[in-house]
Amino acid sequence: MFSEVSLKKIEELKKRYPRPQPVVLAALWMWQEEHGWISREGMVEVARLLGIPEHHVYGVVSFYTMFNSTPVGRHKIEVCTNVSCMLRNSDRIVRHIQDSLKVGVGGTTPDGRFTLVEAECLGSCGTAPMMQVGDEYYENLDEAKVDAILSSLK
Amino acid sequence: MTMEPLILPPVPGLRGIDVYEAHGGYGMLRKAIAMKPEEVTDEVKKSGLRGRGGACFPTGLKWTFMPKQTDKQKYLCVNGDESEPGTFKDRQIFELNPHLLIEGAVIAAYAMGVGTIYLYIRGEYNKWIAMVQKAVDEAYARGYCGESILGSAFSTSFTVHRGAGAYICGEESSLMNSIEGERGYPRVKPPFPAQFGLWGCPTTINNVETIANVPVILRLGWEAYSKIGHPKHPGPILVGVSGHVNNPGVFELPTGVLLTDIIHKYAGGVPGNKKIKAVIPGGSSTMILRGEALEGVTMDAEGLKAAGSSVGTAGLIVMDEDTDLIRVLTRIAGFYHHESCGQCTPCREGTGWMHKILKRFERCEATTADLDLLLEVANNIEGNTICALGDAAAWPVQSMIKRFREEFEKRVKPTLVIASGTPVIASGAPVIASGGGAYGATTTKQSGLPVVIASGAAGATKQSG
Ligand SMILES: Cc1cc2nc3c(=O)[nH]c(=O)nc-3n(C[C@H](O)[C@H](O)[C@H](O)COP(=O)(O)O)c2cc1C
Numbered sequence: 001m002f003s004e005v006s007l008k009k010i011e012e013l014k015k016r017y018p019r020p021q022p023v024v025l026a027a028l029w030m031w032q033e034e035h036g037w038i039s040r041e042g043m044v045e046v047a048r049l050l051g052i053p054e055h056h057v058y059g060v061v062s063f064y065t066m067f068n069s070t071p072v073g074r075h076k077i078e079v080c081t082n083v084s085c086m087l088r089n090s091d092r093i094v095r096h097i098q099d100s101l102k103v104g105v106g107g108t109t110p111d112g113r114f115t116l117v118e119a120e121c122l123g124s125c126g127t128a129p130m131m132q133v134g135d136e137y138y139e140n141l142d143e144a145k146v147d148a149i150l151s152s153l154k
Numbered sequence: 155m156t157m158e159p160l161i162l163p164p165v166p167g168l169r170g171i172d173v174y175e176a177h178g179g180y181g182m183l184r185k186a187i188a189m190k191p192e193e194v195t196d197e198v199k200k201s202g203l204r205g206r207g208g209a210c211f212p213t214g215l216k217w218t219f220m221p222k223q224t225d226k227q228k229y230l231c232v233n234g235d236e237s238e239p240g241t242f243k244d245r246q247i248f249e250l251n252p253h254l255l256i257e258g259a260v261i262a263a264y265a266m267g268v269g270t271i272y273l274y275i276r277g278e279y280n281k282w283i284a285m286v287q288k289a290v291d292e293a294y295a296r297g298y299c300g301e302s303i304l305g306s307a308f309s310t311s312f313t314v315h316r317g318a319g320a321y322i323c324g325e326e327s328s329l330m331n332s333i334e335g336e337r338g339y340p341r342v343k344p345p346f347p348a349q350f351g352l353w354g355c356p357t358t359i360n361n362v363e364t365i366a367n368v369p370v371i372l373r374l375g376w377e378a379y380s381k382i383g384h385p386k387h388p389g390p391i392l393v394g395v396s397g398h399v400n401n402p403g404v405f406e407l408p409t410g411v412l413l414t415d416i417i418h419k420y421a422g423g424v425p426g427n428k429k430i431k432a433v434i435p436g437g438s439s440t441m442i443l444r445g446e447a448l449e450g451v452t453m454d455a456e457g458l459k460a461a462g463s464s465v466g467t468a469g470l471i472v473m474d475e476d477t478d479l480i481r482v483l484t485r486i487a488g489f490y491h492h493e494s495c496g497q498c499t500p501c502r503e504g505t506g507w508m509h510k511i512l513k514r515f516e517r518c519e520a521t522t523a524d525l526d527l528l529l530e531v532a533n534n535i536e537g538n539t540i541c542a543l544g545d546a547a548a549w550p551v552q553s554m555i556k557r558f559r560e561e562f563e564k565r566v567k568p569t570l571v572i573a574s575g576t577p578v579i580a581s582g583a584p585v586i587a588s589g590g591g592a593y594g595a596t597t598t599k600q601s602g603l604p605v606v607i608a609s610g611a612a613g614a615t616k617q618s619g
């Protein structure tokens with residue numbers, strides 16, 4: 001189920017476009033923010049609200065990498081490993097997180113607290129290496145900084 | 155070559171509308187609305203502004219492609235997908251001067267008779283989306299967007315549209331599909347967006363930085379603007395410097411600035427005073443340049459074309475003498491493979507093959523035949539795809555082979571060569587097929603070493619199997 005606030009927002013957004021379908025990304029974002037990931041139920045609900053086929057919503061979810069179609073940890077850690085970060089040792093950051101959390105890339109800690117993934121360029125090349133957790137960008141990382149960030153994320 | 159910053163002036167609090175207005179903000183919208191729409195377009199045309207999204211297309215000319223007489227709705231999409239590796243400039247505009255962007259977009263909309271603006275921002279930038287949304291709300295509240303702007307007959311809406319993680323959505327036709335709520339597949343062109351864009355209606359797509367230049371042009375006048383930087387590609391340009399420099403970041407500079415000045419004067423030089431092995435001048439899609447070949451090269455469309463590359467997004471990536479370029483290229487190839495939308499066979503398959511071959515080089519398990527194969531795959535992608543992602547994947551590979559052949563040759567596994575014609579079976583010491591440029595055809599296994607049968611003394615011919 002969507003929250004009342006989201007339902008209202010979706011209705012508002014529909015007025016911004018000549019038809020309802022363009023709201024699909026925004027609606028999926030709201031579902032993911034409320035539930036952590038996008039379940040079958042979420043896709044059915046979005047399809048119903050926008051009057052579009054369910055398979056279409058599924059196609060959209062699978063196309064965009066930021067939508068989680070399976071449950072993830074409370075904090076999804078995305079370490080950029082593209083060129084600018086790589087040149088500034090992002091591989092060391094990835095290894096350090098793997099070692100500290102005892103989790104591989106793509107994995108989630110058993111307590112469900114963290115999921116670790118490698119990301120493509122996040123537009124933070126001048127402050128590399130960096131990682132994104134939720135909406136937050138953590139930049140100019142080193143091992144000590146990573147430790148402090150990880151322990152602050154409950 | 156100094157210039158006061160025009161896009162990112164160091165004014166504290168400029169993100170808020172009060173400070174922005176106190177510094178003359180929205181005055182250019184006022185000025186534009188008092189002009190005829192064609193006069194505004196003309197001003198932009200004469201200024202010489204070229205798109206900052208990668209292709210350097212003349213902006214004023216693009217605007218004239220929009221039909222004047224039409225009963226259809228017209229659209230402007232502002233492209234803030236900013237996903238080209240090495241690019242982080244539009245984010246500075248969102249954070250430091252979002253009202254300049256909004257003002258520019260509304261002026262552009264006025265010039266083209268557009269009633270609806272969509273600003274597409276990559277999903278990862280949610281923090282910056284919030285900053286821009288706040289600025290949009292402020293602009294609406296003061297009557298700079300919405301109905302009867304500044305009391306005139308002109309109205310346009312402004313909507314921020316959040317993406318969800320796909321590099322390809324920065325490609326303009328994919329971006330339109332993404333706004334329509336489709337998967338972000340690029341469209342076959344023609345028809346071009348100005349004829350058949352969003353929902354089949356006339357649409358113009360411009361980069362965030364391009365649009366932010368519009369109020370600046372009106373403020374300075376086209377003539378003064380056209381005198382900033384390089385005459386054929388004028389104006390301020392946001393250069394993002396990353397990689398092996400002491401002071402990475404975004405620098406607003408006049409076009410035509412020397413790459414060596416960007417690196418040494420602005421970005422603080424290379425740590426440990428190491429030599430520069432290579433630079434990628436304008437984001438990962440642009441052709442790599444050798445460090446020794448940077449003298450005199452300038453950051454503008456003409457200068458970089460002459461040097462055998464392009465400006466792209468002006469995202470300059472610097473690599474020092476200790477950089478493993480094969481690793482860099484493998485990472486880039488992996489990126490394009492990951493981001494290919496899969497519609498065209500050469501791109502879908504070719505990007506995967508290139509990545510796989512490069513991984514063999516990375517592990518020092520490649521043969522000389524692999525180098526031919528790699529180049530052949532890249533050549534077969536270039537120009538054979540629906541959108542320019544295919545070319546963007548091929549160029550780094552082609553340019554790396556052309557300019558840093560020795561890096562590949564160093565990684566080739568010692569290979570036994572049997573020259574055809576005069577079949578000589580080398581016993582004992584294997585003949586290494588690199589260096590001389592004899593690229594073999596078949597590879598078989600014998601006594602643990604791959605054997606390459608080279609046909610004649612041919613150089614880098616395409617005969618890989
Ligand atoms: C694969 C691919 C990705 C692109 N990504 C972006 C992008 O993130 N931002 C952008 O402004 N242009 C991007 N472009 C270029 C756009 O297609 C388009 O040319 C540009 O937005 C036009 O704006 P301009 O004329 O103001 O430069 C991309 C092109 C390709 C082929």
Ligand code: SF4
Pocket residue numbers: 322339340493494495496497498499501502539540541542543544
């Ligand atoms: S070139 Fe690649 S990304 Fe572009 S449409 Fe074809 S498959 Fe998709």
